[in-house]
Amino acid sequence: MRDPVIGIDLGTTNSAVASVEEGRPRIIPSRSGGRLTPSVVGLTPKLSERVVGTKAQELAKEHPDCVVWATKRFIGRRFTPELVQQAKAVVPYQLAGGNTGDVRVKMAGRTVPVTQVSAMILGELKLDAEAFFGRGVSKCVITVPANFDDSQRQATREAATIAGLDTLRLINEPTAAALAYGLSRGFQGHALVFDLGGGTFDVTVLEITDGVYEVKATGGDPALGGEDFDLKIVEWLLAQVDDNHRELVHRDVVSMHKLKVAAEQAKRELTEYEETLISLDGLGDHTQPARKLTGLETALTRHFFEQLCEPLSKRCIAVCESVMKEAGMDPHSVDTVLLVGGMTRVPLIRRLVTDFFGKAPSTDVNPDEAVALGAAIHADELARQSGAALLLDVVGNSLGVGVMGGRVKHLIPRNSSVPVVAKDVFHPGRHGQTEARIPIYQGESELQDENRKLGEVVLRNLQGASRADTPLEVTFELSNEGTLSVRATDLKTGLSEAVKLEARPHLPGQEAERLVKEQAVYAQKQAQADAKKTEETFRKLLERGEKLAKLLQRTAEESPSDEADSAMINVRSLLATGYSALEARDAEQCAQVARQLTQLLSGRRD
Incomplete structure (x- = not known):
């Protein structure tokens, strides 16, 4: 399988x-x-x-x-x-x-x-x-x-x-x-x-x-995203807190969380209703023993919510x-x-x-x-x-090479189909240059400072006396998944180097290994606890299956038909397989029976 x-x-x-x-x-x-x-x-x-x-x-x-x-x-x-x-x-x-x-x-x-x-x-x-x-x-x-x-x-x-x-x-x-x-x-x-x-x-x-x-x-x-729409409601709610408490509420983590939860709930209710009531208490400074708390009672209409979110709507359009x-x-x-x-x-x-x-x-x-x-x-x-x-698919962000004057020459424009390979020839910035650093940028601007630098490829031991005598070919290769490989080649000597992109700050190797081990230990411990719960749940599911089988048997006796007999036999067969799998501690077989039996009991196919 x-x-x-x-x-x-x-x-x-x-x-x-x-x-x-x-x-x-x-x-x-x-x-x-x-x-x-x-x-x-x-x-x-x-x-x-x-x-x-x-x-x-x-x-x-x-x-x-x-x-x-x-x-x-x-x-x-x-x-x-x-x-x-x-x-x-x-x-x-x-x-x-x-x-x-x-x-x-x-x-x-x-x-x-x-x-x-x-x-x-x-x-x-x-x-x-x-x-x-x-x-x-x-x-x-x-x-x-x-x-x-x-x-x-x-x-x-x-x-x-x-x-x-x-x-x-x-x-x-x-x-x-x-x-x-x-x-x-x-x-x-x-x-x-x-x-x-x-x-x-x-x-x-x-x-x-x-x-x-x-x-x-x-x-x-x-x-x-939705978090930003929630934030508009939070800001509006905060503005309604009385002046003596507003700053305390704004600085208090517990209070701001209450406002966030209330805002999300209000947004959901306004999806179905034209107006929603918001009632909150316990707002204030929760860090002090002598807490100064206040409450808030207000109503929010769908129309006003849409007005609050108009700037976000314009960004969508x-x-x-x-x-x-x-x-x-x-x-x-x-x-x-x-x-x-x-x-x-x-x-x-x-x-x-x-x-x-x-x-x-x-x-x-x-x-x-x-x-x-x-x-x-x-x-x-x-x-x-x-x-x-x-x-x-297509490229989500343009990719290019940094050139003189703080500008970027795009080799792969945004929305180009992938996979894609693009090449261009560049020259060193000055005569007699023995090393060339070719920076790689991601973004839509023609200015380097307004793009994101992904890394650079370095070519050493250049031998051309003049810029014109040192053609450097840069090749971008972008995979289906958006993984970028860059190679620079001195066309005169054949010297070639591949870029080692530092597209992001990786976790240190030892820390990454520690996190992998930590996750594995957690998963093993959790899986053992889940196995016990799963067995209990499966036994209860089999009990429900037995009730269904008896109901189908009674139906088959009262109204005999091939369909009724087939349904009863199917459930009985599933139950027999389930009990055998349970006895053999075959978790995979138990899970398979559980899925089939759940579908029968719920009448759902998805």
Whole structure:
């Protein structure tokens, strides 16, 4: 039997894992029974034990300083004062810099690499999949925002490695969503994926024809998502706190967390209702023994919420306009608009989409699950090498070489199809130069200072006396996954060097190894605890199966038919297999029976 492969949507707000069974993609439920796992991680205050998902959300109610969320915004980034200021506007926890300049977060008195936080979430999804299949799971496809640069993609890969996962491929979230939508409905034509998640916004135009998914253009805003819409409500609520307490509330972690939770809840309620009431107490300084606390009672209408968020709405439209221009298309020429991300449930967003594209968006796909399902479909195709779908993706950011005058010469423009190879010839900056440093930049500006430097390739022992006698050929090679290789060659002597890209600050080797071992120990301990719970749950499931079998037998006796007999025999056979697997401690067989029996008991097929 082929090893199971999974697709993972590692989201800013929620994450999900899926697989393909019997040709159909399906979400793998968490061990606690949910279909989504909140991307929240915490460390308990006394023992520093990790908690992930809903348990971390519960911990945040009493100990918000022990929990972090929305860390996807910082993965693969370099720690800078500018980033710290940006973070203060969206999250209450503090950022710190690692020895190599990587970003870390402070929680429960500890400083934890952002990469490790992502690894904890991925590790939890891995455990969910292993409980679902009853066996080890390692191979996966993980989705990333289309505008993630190379450093962010490689950081995601490193997090997967720490979690014990073998990443078959990283694919862009909008492409994954379109893959799920196209394969399930046989769609052909131009599809636009409007992906507004918790922390990032992506827009991608694809042309889908006979299983070929060709990305025409992609763009986005890496600092725009549901968290920003929540923040608008938080700012409005804070402004209503009385003057004597406002500054105390603003500085207090517990109070600000209460405002954040209330804002998110209000946003959800306004999706269904025109008005929502917000009632809060216990706002103030929780750090002092003699607490000075206050409360807040107010109402928020959908209309006013939309006014608060007008600047964010304009940013959404600006991205759509830019992507349509790059695709060379008119908004009304899009055949269908697919909504992805929880924020697309908000009426404001659906109205924006309808007005801009001149048609109502599709609401047939669960926006929270489409990306994970698409990742699972692609993972299954890679494992089976079926060739059912061909993904022709594009470059999310332009890539180029730094030249004289502080400028950049772009070799691979944004939205070029990948894989791609590009070459150009340059010359040293002065006569008699014996060493050439060729910097590599990522970004859209023609100025080096406004782009991101990925690294440089160094050619030594140059022998040309004049610039013209020293032609240097630079070759960029970009893979399907956005991995960049750069080679510089002295065409006169044949001397060649490949770039060692420092696209991001890697974790130190010893620390990375320690985190891998730490994750493995946690996973083993957790798996043992899960096994006991799984056995108890399975025994209860078999008891429910026995009741179903008796009901089917009574039905067959009262209304004899081949169908009734077949249904009863099927359940009895499943129960017999389940009891045998339980006795033999065959976890994989137990899991298989559990999935089939659960479907029969629930009447669901997905």
